[in-house]
Amino acid sequence: MTVADFSTDGFWQGVRRPVEAASTMPSEVYTSPTFFDAEQSAIFDTSWVGVACADELAEPGRVLVRRVGSRSVLLTRSGDGVLRGFHNACRHRGTELLECDASGLSMIRCPYHRWGYGLDGTLVATPRFTDVPVSDFDPADHPLKEIRVDTFGGLVFACLDPTTGSLAEWFGDLGSRLAGYGLGGWTVRASNTFDIAANWKLLSENFQEYYHLTWVHPELAKVSRVRDHYRWQGPGMYCGQTTVPVSGDDRGDWLAMPQSPGLSRMDAMSGRFLALFPNVLLSILPNHAFVIQLEPITAELTRERCSWLLPPSAGEIDDDAFSVTREFWVLINNEDIDICERAQRGIGHGGFTEGRFSVRFEEPLHRFANMVADRFQRVDRIPDGDGTDAVARFGDGVLPA
Ligand code: FES
Ligand SMILES: [Fe+2]
Structure with missing residues (x-):
């Protein structure tokens, strides 16, 4: 096939x-x-993929290496408390930045030529890159490639597709079903x-x-x-x-x-x-x-x-x-x-x-x-629910009220 x-x-x-x-x-x-x-x-x-527990990123300077399907991504929480996700690839010549989770980082350093990125993804170090001037090069144009991340139910989810709806929309009524647990x-x-x-x-x-x-x-x-x-x-x-x-x-x-x-x-x-x-x-x-x-x-x-x-x-x-x-x-x-x-x-x-x-x-x-x-089949659809809990369905009893 x-x-x-x-x-x-x-x-x-x-x-x-x-x-x-x-x-x-x-x-x-x-x-x-x-x-x-x-x-x-x-x-x-195209989906919101679960990548971590939010608590794993509680400590400042912690960076997680996770997979969205077959792709490696980095998850960070920078000093401003914002959770972010990035493709795990250097903007110089593409090298994988981290192989495993790390703690206490203020910068993500590429092992190849030591380009460095803040935990917010900005390119902040390019050692010796401009020993001879490079035309039209502004570090601000070369941050890590960011991906969408959000939290739901104590978990971190990432989405590579900018056209997919929000994480809250993705899980529909589940947020309200689980709200009481905090x-x-x-x-x-x-x-x-x-x-x-x-x-x-x-x-x-x-x-x-x-x-x-x-x-x-x-x-x-x-x-x-x-x-x-x-x-x-x-x-x-x-x-x-x-x-x-x-x-x-x-x-x-x-x-x-x-x-x-x-x-x-x-x-x-x-x-x-x-x-x-x-x-x-x-x-x-x-x-x-x-x-x-x-x-x-x-x-x-x-x-x-x-x-x-x-x-x-x-x-x-x-x-x-x-x-x-x-x-x-x-x-x-x-x-x-x-x-x-x-x-x-x-x-x-x-x-x-x-x-x-x-x-x-x-x-x-x-x-x-x-x-x-x-x-x-590219059907953009959130499935319907089963309807009210007050009736028996599919051979189950009625959920006790
Ligand atoms: S590939 Fe990362 S610094 Fe060169
Ligand atoms: Fe089982």
Whole structure:
């Protein structure tokens, strides 16, 4: 298949049908290097891509090196407190400026000929460049190439496309759904990185459904029971579900830490599980959040950056109390990694072309597949929500009021 095939109606016809008649995405989207390359432009060059936790940039002089799809970018917060993003390339002859995160910087120095840039991107040093005069050269004309960055829900997002709407528009009603948590003030307690032999979309799809809960996560099913799940999707570029109550009777691993004070009654008794298109998997509980940022490396390899965020009230929580929560997530995440790698292997064996969706459990995957199709077919659309929470849908019960 060629790149042009991936934007045709024929390629997406199964995905475009209503969920009860739809097919899952064709197998090429998980395995083909050609599709992967096309996806970098169609999705990662046009979307708001999650790149960091805002708290990682709290310290002045900190510079993060992150990926927007396959491109390296720099994130800075300069002395004026402004968050900025730049392409990680020198304006002299293009050299990659930083290979890894750095702290305490007042200037970003290129290793090649030592051009230096302020954290606001301005070119402030060009050693010996004008030993002999250069015509028409003004350093002000050569700042680092800036990209759009913004924060949402305690996370930093970057967008390479100037024509994409604002980040607030991108996530639609989700900002108001999450406002009560005050996630912008939550801080990173711990982080982990995993390299996973699976396509990034398999990891997102796995997160979006609880169909596999009983069989893949027998321990989680005791904490977060199948019958306590409800769809939680308004208009916006996300797929969501919620659990109420947040924890069942059998195990209380998610209740080891005190909850954030001041939550609404529903936030205080719910878990929120949100796949933010394209690459962030956000789980919010009353006392912590677990964030996964997916970095696609190849069609069949994905890096997961995992972070645990705690509310400001959690300052006193010691490592023992936190480790109950952390170890539970590591267990669950390892089970998800294993099954996603196995799914990747099965798709790679050939024979699988496309599958079907469980209407009750996998409607969010259908929503996600249509978002992917929209990016390839250049349909500029924010998906509608499910409507009021007051009615049962897709086989869920009615969300308790
Ligand atoms: S390439 Fe950066 S200073 Fe020359
Ligand atoms: Fe899972």
